Amino acid sequence: MSQSVIDTPHQSAGSKQEHLGASSSATQTQSRSLLQRAVAFALGSIGPFLVLSAFAGIFTFGHHTDWKMPKFAALTGQSEPVVADWCDEHGVPESICVECNESLMLKTPDFGWCSKHGVHNCVLDHPELAQLSDPPTISTEDRARAELAMTMPVSKVNNSGCTTYAKRIQFASVDAAAQAGVDVELVERRPIEQSVSGSGEILYDPTRTASFASRTSGSVWRVEKNVGDVVQEGDVLALVEADQVGALKTSLIRVLAEQSLQRQNVKRLNIAKEAVAGVRLLEADADLAKAEAEVLSIVQSLENLGLSVDIQSLAQLSEREAFEQLRFLGIPQSLRSRVKVQVSTANLFPVRSSISGVVVERNVTQGEVVDTHRALFRVADTSQMWLMLDIPLEDLENVKTGQPVRFHADGSSREVLGRVDWISTGADAQTRMVKIRAVLPNPDGRLRDKTYGTGEIILREEPTAIAIPSESAHWEGCCRIVFVRDKHYFDSPDSPKVFHVRSVRLGASHNGFTEVVAGVLPGEVIATTGSDVLRAQLLKNGLGAGCCVEE
CATH class of the missing domain: 2.40.420.20 (conserved putative lor/sdh protein from methanococcus maripaludis s2 fold)
Structure with missing residues (x-):
């Protein structure tokens, strides 16, 4: 046991020395390896470094010489100095x-x-x-x-x-x-050309446009005209069956007969006036005057409906003949032949056009009940139209009536010519636009109501x-x-x-x-x-x- 204890330290020291020697040898080997790699890397980088250096030199040389090859004289040191001849301010030599x-x-x-x-x-x-x-x-x-x-x-x-x-x-x-x-x-x-322009709209000339209603209540017996038909002044648009018209005609026949009777009675009393009391003669004159007044009243009522009556000719006819003449009162002869065989009533009343033009609206069909407040037809004379332009207030100074106007409808290449007819005295409070009216001749009827476009007023x-x-x-x-x-x-x-x-x-x-x-x-x-x-x-x-x- 003692021997073992004594020998142990010597053995440990020897082992430690051996371990230190081995470590030192490994470190030296690792250092030599790193040095070799560094030398190899340096030797390998010389080539790329020389290439990059060459490129850098070429770039620097090109930048300073504006990438132009120097002349031979410059390379040999015999070049002449360059004279600056350029005006930078005005861009010329x-x-x-x-x-x-x-x-x-x-x-x-x-x-x-x-x-x-x-x-x-x-x-x-x-x-x-x-x-x-x-x-x-x-x-x-x-x-x-x-x-x-x-x-x-x-x-x-x-x-x-x-x-x-x-x-x-x-x-x-x-x-x-x-x-x-x-x-x-x-x-x-x-x-x-010098002009001012503005948006505009073509409209029917209101002075040449009229709406027509029945002058008395009744039912539409027949419609004679349709939208698009050309009518002349006095043409019948429709026939209305009106009780008021029949009653007036009947009353006229009655009062005409009464007037004739009273006239004969006065004539007879005047012949025998010496044998007749004066009071009776006065009463006969009064009755005659009353009958004549009733005749005039009925005639005036018919005139108010647009039906003219020739009292003198009616007075010469019998009651039957007078009624037959009044039966188609106001109906043109061209319609009587068609109407006569279809109706026996005397209540027919014609709705006539008071102007020549084209029917642009029809708001009635046969059999409808109508009154005096409802417009049945609208007729427009399209031979002349209105153009209403909106012109900015600031452009109005040189605009005058009589100046020519040129209008181009949206989507059309056609040019329409007219003249300024009226200039509004006021401007729109919000848009500051002024209304200007121009009259456009339309003999061929090609202009259309409610057509929008652009108009130019030619100033000069x-x-x-x-x-x-x-x-x-x-x-x-x-x-x-x-x-x-x-x-x-x-x-x-x-x-x-x-x-x-x-x-x-x-x-x-x-x-x-x-x-x-x-x-x-x-x-x-x-x-x-x-x-x-x-x-x-x-x-x-x-x-x-x-x-x-x-x-």
Whole structure:
């Protein structure tokens, strides 16, 4: 036991030394492995690093040389210095920039603001300013047209303090202008109309439209006309069987007989008046007067119903003949042959049309009971219609009666012409619209009631107005301007390619063209399509300085 105890520490120390030696050897082996891997990774990364470095160098070189290969002279150190010749402000080489060096192209004389025509450097008063080979002559017709146009409303008025009219826009070459998309057109004469428009509705002319009812109560015996039938004044629309009419006819026969009897009695008493008491003669005269009054009363009642009676002719007939004549009173002869064989009553009463036209409404059928308050038919004379337009109050200043009106119905390409007949004296409180009435001739009957569309009141027509494409005019902040090509544009390849800024006063627009009241003359060339490029350059040049001075 003692020996075992003593030997144990020596054995433990030996084992520990062996364990430490083994651990040290493992650590050295692991370190050598990591070092080998690091060396291998470094050697393997050299190739990609060199490639990336080469790409970075090429990119840096291309960025600094604008990706252009240097000339051989530059590589050998013998290149000449580059001279900067570009005007960033005006977008052309500085050596030809007429704005920077005005000696290259003198500016036109500056006559300033024309208060009469509302433009700068007015070519109506100074035609020598026009970009034409020969100064034009301004006709009296053009001056009169301008004066008339200036009485009409305009959308925007030029500012007298504007300074852009003195500017010029230059291109480096003809090709540069073409590449910018700038197109040009001649200023020409064209027909121009100035008008105000509004929504409208075609209606029957109320003065030529009438509704018809029965003048007495009864039942409809027969309907003679239908919707769409053309009728003449006096035509029968329907026949009404009315007891009141039969009673009046019967009463008339009775009082006529009474009148005849009293007349004979008076005549007989007058013959024997010496043998007859005066009182009896007076009574006979009174009875005759009473009978005559009753006749007149019944005749007047029939007249009120539209039935005319010839008392003189009836008085010559027998009671049977008189009744037969009264039986068809008011019925035209053309209807009597058809009615006579169908009815034996004397109660028939005709409902007649008092105007010529077309039946546009029928509100009754045979057998219906009707009264005096119910409209049975409506007849309209469609040879003339009304157009009611709603025009904004602010557009009403130049509208007058008698002016021509053009109307286009919704969904139709047909144009209807008429004339202003009436202008309302008041405006709608909510819409601020004013009612205007125009009379439209309709001889062919093609216009329809309740037709909606758009109407134009023609304020002014100019067959030979000076006009430009609407897209060529621009609002640059305080003036309407166009860009006029210089007359020497094509004189030579070296002549400045310049467009002059010209302030203009515009009038009416029609079919894609706008009238020029003042500012340009026929024959001048202006920028049209692509003129926005010129406007953009103009605004760029004016940044910071402002485009005009407020009045």
